[in-house]
Each structure stands twice: as structure tokens, then as C-alpha cells.
Amino acid sequence: MAEPTRIVLLRHGQTALSVDRRYSGRGNPELTDLGRSQAAAAGARIGCGALGPIDAVLSSPLTRTVETARAAADALGLEVEVCDGLIETDFGAWEGLTFREAAESDPQLHRSWLGDPAVAPPGGESFAAVGERIATTRADIVSRFPGRTVLAVSHVTPIKTMLRQALTVGPELLFRLHLDLASISIVEFYPDGGSVVRLVNDTAHLQ
Secondary structure: OOOOEEEEEEEOOOEHHHHOOEOOOOOOOOEOHHHHHHHHHHHHHHHOOOOOOOOEEEEOOOHHHHHHHHHHHHHHOOOEEEOHHHOOOOOHHHOOOEHHHHHHHOHHHHHHHHHOOOOOOOOOOOHHHHHHHHHHHHHHHHHHOOOOEEEEEEOHHHHHHHHHHHHOOOOOHHHHOOOOOOOEEEEEEOOOOOEEEEEEEEOHHHO
8 A cells, every 4th residue: 555666677788798698797898889878868768757756876886887877867867876786697607608608618507507596607696696685685775765766777687586576476587588788677666565567678768
């Protein structure tokens, strides 16, 4: 019955690693020129109030997300608050590799990783660990911003994970849901534990 906390989830813009479809986790590439254009377009849409008023802007600490967040924050007249919990998955030894290269480096481990969220890349972070981190981060956001709207600028896996938790579905969603660069999704979390997904992978501002 109470007002929910609305989280507007914005994926960062393009980087050189995303151009080549390489695993991009804790590495810290900057946005490409196109990525900056994507961030500006998303920022303009959010800043004009098309998605409603925004009370705070949170960002993963990595350069690509902070750059994307700043475009929206400038349009809104807000500051960017770094939120470590929104950081991308640590892909460990697979960082910078393509899907094929990672699979060829250790076929059995890669297959196991695709089928079991408890399995981590070599020296990296499992999707189960990401889920725990995002659950903690989400609870903190809901506690800090009850009944308000927050822009959270993050990465593909944390965003999918938050959508998955809002939908209360299995880990298969991580592999079957596509999220474009600079796309917008919206979730709402209620104080009683209820949740609603309002929007997924909206890229109207990039057309």
C-alpha cells in the first residue's frame, strides 16, 4: 500500500570492448565517441522528465558508467554518487576475451559456468555472488530512498540480476535476456517486499 522505490536502470554506453563483444568486467575502458553520444541521448531523455522526476543518480565506480551517469546528472542538475555495489561482474582471467576465446581456454569450466550460477571464472566472481551483492545494494537503495526515484547506472549483469530478482525467476534469465548499450529498464520495489518491472531494454532515445 505504500509508495515503492523506483529504480531507473541505465546501462553504460559503448566501449571498445563492447564493439568486439569481449568480456568486460572490472577492466576500465572509456566510452567511445559513439558511447558518449549514447550517454548524451539517454541523459537528454532522462533530464527532460520523460521518465518522471529523478531524486538521485547512483553509478558503478567504473569509468564507462560514471561517464554515462554524468551525462544524465548534468541534465538533471544532480551530482553522481558512486555505488560500489553496482559494479560489473569480475570475469577474472576471461577479462578482455571473446566468448569463443574464453570457451577455448577451458571448455569444461566455461560450460559449467554457463549452467551453474555458483561457478566462477578463473580468479573471478560467480553470478551467485553477483546476486548476493545486488540484493544487498537494492535493499540499501530502497532503505535510503523510500517512495522516491533513483537513477542507477550500471552494467549488463547487475541490471539483469536486479530485473531477475524483481521478477523472482531463475538464473536462465541472465542468458536469455538481451540488454542494449545505453538501454533503460525500470523496476519498483515496495516496502513489503513486492516488486514490479515497468520497462525493459528501452532504446527509444537512440533511434
